[in-house]
Amino acid sequence: MLFSSIVFIFYFLPFVLIGYFALSFSRKLQNVFLLIASIFFYAWGEVRFLAILLICIICNYIFGLLIDKFKERRNIAKLILVAACTVNLGILFVFKYLNFVVKNINSLLDQNIILPQIVLPLGISFFTFHAISYIVVVYRGSAKVQKNPINLGLYIALFPQLIAGPIIRYTSIEQQIVHRRCTLQKFSVGCCRFITGLAKKIIIANTMAIVANHVYDLIKISSLPVTLAWLGSIAYTLQIFFDFSAYSDMALGLGLMFGFEFDENFNYPYISKSISEFWRRWHISLTTWFKDYVYFPLGGSRVSNKDTMVRNMFIVWLLTGVWHGAEWTFILWGILNFAVMLIERVILDENSGRHKVIKHIYTLLLINFGWVLFRSNDMYEASRFLGNMFGIHSSGFNSSYTTMFLKEYGMFFILAIIFSTPIAKRCNKLLVEKRFGAFEYILNFTYPFVLTMLFFISVTYLVKGSYNPFIYFNF
Amino acid sequence: MKNLFIKKQITAFVFIALLFVFSSLNLINSYPKIKEYMLNAKVTKIKDADSFVKNLETSINDSILDKYTFVESYGALQVLLGKHEVNNFDFAVDKDGFEYDSYFFDDFNDKYADKLAKGISKFRNELKTQGTEVLVMTPPDKFYDGKINGYTGIPYSNYSKDIDTYYSYLDKYNVNHIDLRNALINSGFTKDQLYYKTDHHWTTPASFVAFRELVSNLNKLYGYNLDSDGCYRDWNNYYKVQYKNAFLGSYGRKIGTVYDGLDDFELVLPKFNTSYRFEKTSTDKVQNYQGSFEDTLVNKSILNINDVFMRDMYSCYLDGVLYPYGKITNNLNTKGPRILFIRDSYSSSLAAFLSTTCSEVDVLYPNQYKGDIKQFIEQNHYNLVIFSGYCGTLRPDLYWYLPK
Numbered sequence: 001m002l003f004s005s006i007v008f009i010f011y012f013l014p015f016v017l018i019g020y021f022a023l024s025f026s027r028k029l030q031n032v033f034l035l036i037a038s039i040f041f042y043a044w045g046e047v048r049f050l051a052i053l054l055i056c057i058i059c060n061y062i063f064g065l066l067i068d069k070f071k072e073r074r075n076i077a078k079l080i081l082v083a084a085c086t087v088n089l090g091i092l093f094v095f096k097y098l099n100f101v102v103k104n105i106n107s108l109l110d111q112n113i114i115l116p117q118i119v120l121p122l123g124i125s126f127f128t129f130h131a132i133s134y135i136v137v138v139y140r141g142s143a144k145v146q147k148n149p150i151n152l153g154l155y156i157a158l159f160p161q162l163i164a165g166p167i168i169r170y171t172s173i174e175q176q177i178v179h180r181r182c183t184l185q186k187f188s189v190g191c192c193r194f195i196t197g198l199a200k201k202i203i204i205a206n207t208m209a210i211v212a213n214h215v216y217d218l219i220k221i222s223s224l225p226v227t228l229a230w231l232g233s234i235a236y237t238l239q240i241f242f243d244f245s246a247y248s249d250m251a252l253g254l255g256l257m258f259g260f261e262f263d264e265n266f267n268y269p270y271i272s273k274s275i276s277e278f279w280r281r282w283h284i285s286l287t288t289w290f291k292d293y294v295y296f297p298l299g300g301s302r303v304s305n306k307d308t309m310v311r312n313m314f315i316v317w318l319l320t321g322v323w324h325g326a327e328w329t330f331i332l333w334g335i336l337n338f339a340v341m342l343i344e345r346v347i348l349d350e351n352s353g354r355h356k357v358i359k360h361i362y363t364l365l366l367i368n369f370g371w372v373l374f375r376s377n378d379m380y381e382a383s384r385f386l387g388n389m390f391g392i393h394s395s396g397f398n399s400s401y402t403t404m405f406l407k408e409y410g411m412f413f414i415l416a417i418i419f420s421t422p423i424a425k426r427c428n429k430l431l432v433e434k435r436f437g438a439f440e441y442i443l444n445f446t447y448p449f450v451l452t453m454l455f456f457i458s459v460t461y462l463v464k465g466s467y468n469p470f471i472y473f474n475f
Numbered sequence: 476m477k478n479l480f481i482k483k484q485i486t487a488f489v490f491i492a493l494l495f496v497f498s499s500l501n502l503i504n505s506y507p508k509i510k511e512y513m514l515n516a517k518v519t520k521i522k523d524a525d526s527f528v529k530n531l532e533t534s535i536n537d538s539i540l541d542k543y544t545f546v547e548s549y550g551a552l553q554v555l556l557g558k559h560e561v562n563n564f565d566f567a568v569d570k571d572g573f574e575y576d577s578y579f580f581d582d583f584n585d586k587y588a589d590k591l592a593k594g595i596s597k598f599r600n601e602l603k604t605q606g607t608e609v610l611v612m613t614p615p616d617k618f619y620d621g622k623i624n625g626y627t628g629i630p631y632s633n634y635s636k637d638i639d640t641y642y643s644y645l646d647k648y649n650v651n652h653i654d655l656r657n658a659l660i661n662s663g664f665t666k667d668q669l670y671y672k673t674d675h676h677w678t679t680p681a682s683f684v685a686f687r688e689l690v691s692n693l694n695k696l697y698g699y700n701l702d703s704d705g706c707y708r709d710w711n712n713y714y715k716v717q718y719k720n721a722f723l724g725s726y727g728r729k730i731g732t733v734y735d736g737l738d739d740f741e742l743v744l745p746k747f748n749t750s751y752r753f754e755k756t757s758t759d760k761v762q763n764y765q766g767s768f769e770d771t772l773v774n775k776s777i778l779n780i781n782d783v784f785m786r787d788m789y790s791c792y793l794d795g796v797l798y799p800y801g802k803i804t805n806n807l808n809t810k811g812p813r814i815l816f817i818r819d820s821y822s823s824s825l826a827a828f829l830s831t832t833c834s835e836v837d838v839l840y841p842n843q844y845k846g847d848i849k850q851f852i853e854q855n856h857y858n859l860v861i862f863s864g865y866c867g868t869l870r871p872d873l874y875w876y877l878p879k
Contacts, residue, residue: 006536014498017491045532047524185480191487210563214579221580404628408560432479448486455490457552463545464729465536466562 001044002163002470003194003250004201006462012041013254020258027178031154034258038159042122049121052091057153059087060131064138064152068145077139084135088128095120100326123163125323129289130156134170136293143174151177160254164247166265166285169292173260182259190256192451197249199454200242202461202468204419207412208239209469211405216375218401219385225399229388231406236375237368238416241270243471244283263288270420273359274348275340275366286323290316314338324374329382333373340366497540505538543731543784550734559626561734566726567631570624572672572736573617574726576632576867583637583870585644591869592644594877595862599650601849601878607857608697611645611652612689613638614677614821614865617670619656634866641869651696658688671738674724675867676789679743679824683710686828689861697859699812701832706747716742718778722788732783740788742778743824744769745831750806757798758843772803772827792824799844802837803830810834812858817841817848819873821865841873848876 001008016037023029043050063084070076095118102113134155137143146152154177161168215232218224224232248265255262269281279287291300298312314335321334344350348359369386376382388394406413431440462468512534518527539545553561560567564577599609617623618635625631638654645652659669662684669681677685687708693699702708722740723732749768754761764771774794780786793801796819803826805811811834816822818838830836837855841848852860864873 005532006539007532009494010498010501010539011535014495045525045528047528048521184484188480188483188487191490192483195486195490214564218579400628401630402628404626407626407628408558411556428479444482447482448489451486452489452493455493456548460545460548460552463536463539463542464549464562466549 001041002468003247003254004198004458004462004468006459007044009198009459009462012037012044017257021182024182028150031150031177034159035150035153035157038154038157038162041159042157042162046122049124052095052121052124053127053157056088056091056127056131057149057156060084060135060156061146061149061152063087063135064145065147067135067139071141081135081139085132088131088135092124092128094118095124097322097326126165126167127156127162129167130161130170132293133167133289137170143171146174158255158260160251160258160260161262164244164251165283166248166251166262167289168262168285169289172263176260180259180261186256186259186261190253190258193253193256194250195253195451195455195458197246197251197253198458199246200249200419201246202458202466203454204412204416205239205242205246206461206466206468207409208235208242208416209471211235211409212239212375213469214401214405216385219381219388220377223384223393223395224388225396225402226389226391226394227398227402228405229385229394231402233368233372233385233389234413235405235409237270237371238413238420240371240374240471241266241420242416268420268422268425270364270367271360271422272363272367273356274344274350274363275337276344276348276350278363278367279337279341286320290320294319310342313342317341327377328379329373329376332379333370336370336373501540504540505535508534508538543782546729546784547731547733550731553730553734560629561726561730564630565729567626567629569631570626571666573623573666573670574672574675574724574735575617575623575625576634576675577630578632579630583634583640585640588637588640588644588869589647591641591874591877592648592650594874595645596648596650597878598849602852602860605853605856607852608859609650609862610693610696610859611642611650611862612655612685613641613652613869614685614825614863615656615659616675616866617666619659619669620666632867634869637869638866641866653689653692655685655688658684671722671724671789673722673727673735673738674789675726675865676724676821679741679792682821682824683713683743683828685825689825689829690832693812693859701811707745707828707831712746714744714746716744718742718788721783721786723783723786724789728784737783740778742773742791743828744773748807749831751830752802752804752806753793754802754804755794755798756800756802758845768827768831772830789820790823792827793838796820796823796840797843798840800837800839802835803827804835805830805833808832808834813837813856814859814861815839815852815855815857816861816863818861818863819865819868822863825863841876 001012003009016034019033019037020030023033039050039053042053063080066080067077067084070080099115099118102115105111106113134143134146134152138145146155155168155170155173158168212232212235215224215228215235218228219232245266252262252264263285265283265285267281267284269278272278272281295312295316298315299308300312301309303309303312317334317338318331319334320337321330321332324330324333372385372389373382376385384393391397427443430436431443434440436443509531512531516527516530518524559569560577561574564579566574567577568574595609595611602609615635615638616632618631618633621635623631623633635656638656642652642654659681662669662681664680664684668678669684670677690701690708694701706712718740720737720739722738723735724738727735727737745768751764751766751768751771753764753771755764769775772793774791777786777791778788787795790796793803808831811832813835814829814833815837816826816839818826818840819842822838826836826838837857839848839851844851862874
């Protein structure tokens with residue numbers, strides 16, 4: 001089930017809210033109810049993969065108990081940890097990467113290994129990473145083993161973060177599972193956050209998707225004019241940010257409505273002045289996960305040998321690329337991020353306040369080129385697209401399509417660019433500091449109206465059956 | 476800080492109130508349809524469960540409360556935004572307010588046209604041994620005159636140009652065909668009178684022009700003597716009932732009247748005496764109508780529906796297209812030819828008008844007819860079979876029954 005759907009907004013959400021708050025007298029019952037609701041949420045349209053989610057919960061529950069049982073005997077505990085990681089990553093490998101590996105073996109070794117078509121279960125990359133987070137922290141002893149399978153199930157499968165993240169580390173939610181507080185303040189902020197996310201997804205991301213998808217469809221059959229290639233790449237750059245951050249907003253908002261406080265997943269990444277900064281602001285939960293469970297265990301930056309640090313960075317960014325999808329484009333995208341960050345470490349002084357504009361332009365350009373690689377179906381398409389952006393084998397400079405897209409969607413581009421900066425956040429800050437004078441009352445008064453209108457417009461687009469892609473099927 | 480939370484609390488209150496009130500009313504509204512769907516669904520395998528959920532979600536979306544209020548709001552938003560393409564290039568409007576399908580890729584190519592023409596030719600050869608002739612007639616779209624007053628860059632569909640490609644291959648296989656574009660251009664009617672702005676169909680006057688052209692061509696190509704005195708083809712021998720600002724076409728129903736406005740609809744009925752029997756065969760029943768042209772071939776109840784979104788006036792002739800087979804018997808012309816239209820929705824009013832000159836005109840909609848079409852034709856011994864698919868349906872596989 002998707003958040004941006006009629007069935008979620010007008011059937012699932014009201015039902016779950018009523019059920020959840022009706023059980024306010026018992027946290028245990030609330031958790032059972034939320035778990036059942038989460039399983040139903042996942043099963044909606046993905047019934048055949050429900051078993052995988054349940055197996056993941058049960059296996060990791062058992063692995064956790066075993067690790068805890070043998071916590072004094074580190075070798076055995078380590079063995080169980082390895083087994084647990086193998087099972088989790090094995091599931092992920094079979095469903096996400098096996099086809100890709102076999103395809104490459106076939107082409108490399110001229111073999112003809114035939115595999116049945118394996119469909120990627122929704123959200124598998126997210127819930128397996130949740131499971132690994134739990135197992136690792138139990139092994140490390142930084143969290144207690146979860147003896148209640150319902151609570152563990154809730155952590156792995158809680159519906160707000162089940163299919164598109166954020167990837168919540170077990171330690172940050174361990175206490176909340178049992179001791180969270182539902183307050184009117186949290187609930188209100190959660191509602192507003194959910195509406196904002198819904199509007200970002202429906203009004204901006206889906207509209208950017210129309211432009212991006214048409215341009216990326218056109219490159220499949222012909223070369224693009226320079227302006228159209230740039231417009232398509234910018235549209236996708238905006239689409240992926242608004243789509244992904246909108247889902248995080250909705251997840252955080254829903255979490256707050258049920259009393260959970262998840263960590264922020266995005267922090268205006270497009271205002272970054274380096275790629276390193278970008279990754280501190282983009283999909284923060286994934287970056288933090290890799291840092292905690294891969295980079296630091298490998299030694300991180302605090303190694304005597306610089307080569308080891310470079311190797312550690314390479315591994316992390318290779319895995320980051322691979323996590324995003326089973327295709328060479330993702331692998332290269334990960335490696336390029338590694339290379340750029342390595343170069344930045346050597347030549348870029350991040351703390352320097354000089355050349356801010358140039359740094360910003362450089363970062364945005366690299367991000368944009370990175371998304372071209374990320375969005376393209378294969379390396380050939382990516383190279384053609386990038387080439388067309390610079391006039392190499394392009395079909396001219398301008399096209400009537402570019403003008404048309406700008407006329408039809410110019411307003412959405414402007415909105416997307418404005419709201420990819422922290423302008424709303426800064427306005428809010430000024431409002432809190434009472435720097436708007438009399439204007440403050442108008443802004444405060446119109447806030448509920450604006451958000452209600454955004455909700456109404458979003459529902460209008462949904463009812464109308466407007467274009468509503470879900471870009472996480474590959475994740 | 477206090478204000479910050481107060482405004483969020485007010486927003487949350489409004490949101491929750493709206494959510495629960497609308498959800499409850501919506502549930503009451505949708506419950507019968509959802510219940511019906513769930514009772515009729517058969518789920519025996521896991522695979523069925525996925526499609527069950529998918530269809531249930533579609534049913535939930537379709538039956539949402541006040542759907543058309545949302546459609547109107549969507550249309551109003553598009554007006555405010557100055558948009559000319561609608562819903563991810565589903566369709567687009569030109570400067571004169573006409574709506575067209577919109578597509579970026581032209582997939583009607585020579586190879587496909589050749590295959591289609593070859594299939595028709597084989598079919599023609601097989602039917603010829605039974606004494607049945609074959610004719611192809613492809614109603615054009617709003618591009619019939621090759622002109623559009625469009626906005627720069629919007630990829631309006633131009634299906635009419637596919638007729639040239641298609642007909643060149645029909646020529647290759649010597650299949651008879653009629654090009655209606657010149658007749659429409661020289662009809663004396665303007666584009667406003669020939670095509671609806673909010674729908675992809677032609678108007679009743681346009682189908683009358685096509686009827687005249689068809690009769691002339693049938694006489695010329697097959698030596699028929701239809702309407703020898705021109706009485707049935709005389710526009711003055713018909714009543715015209717104007718329904719001003721009454722029709723919202725298929726495009727319009729997707730975007731609403733605020734964006735689109737409404738089209739006029741013209742009901743055209745013979746002044747002369749007529750006597751018909753119309754047998755309409757649906758999948759589960761056969762309906763019979765007896766009487767005049769007006770009583771049998773026109774479903775006037777459609778014209779009286781109050782809700783403009785439900786009032787598909789175009790479907791009043793022959794009750795539209797969504798049934799497999801219909802048989803029109805002209806009791807006053809028992810000696811005329813027997814003609815079968817293998818058709819789409821464009822042919823409803825056209826077939827009705829043609830029936831004035833024939834003893835029998837049958838209409839078969841291949842998308843809904845499940846039997847063997849060739850066998851059906853052989854059993855009914857028609858004089859002529861007309862393949863009448865509008866140029867926009869050349870792409871979808873309307874011709875699945877043709878021999879490979």
